[in-house]
Amino acid sequence: MAEAHARSRDYAKTVEVLQGIRADAPQWLPNQRYARDIFSRVIERRRTLTPEMRDLANALGSPRDLERQPSLSAENWSTTR
Template sequence: MDVARAHARTGDLTAAMDELTGVRRASPQWLQHQHVAAETMQEILKKRKRTLTAEMRDMASYLGVVG
């Protein structure tokens, strides 16, 4: 989660999403309860300048993030 958050904060949103997706694959139930994951996703949504990808919409929904 720290790596995903660091990528989001430096503007590398693709790498941040890759990290979140990897964690989701490895431990889906754990990820859904991580506040840091939701905060990271919120940061991705705020920084995204173009239309959200299907992967971003799916992850936001999964984490209960509205953006």
């Protein structure tokens, strides 16, 4: 579902689906490359990230993708994943 929402550019729904997956399987989600790829496409199209998106980014463990986000520099990246 997250992929379908991302393709239709409904990024709020994409994040909502990924957050739901995280709530149901918090240990599983960070190991899913496909989820990181979907989320990376969402954040590439945003100028800034919401607090919820930052939280999800921390859960997914995708600092490489977030380096392009001006509001999330390497100094701000959480090391507790």
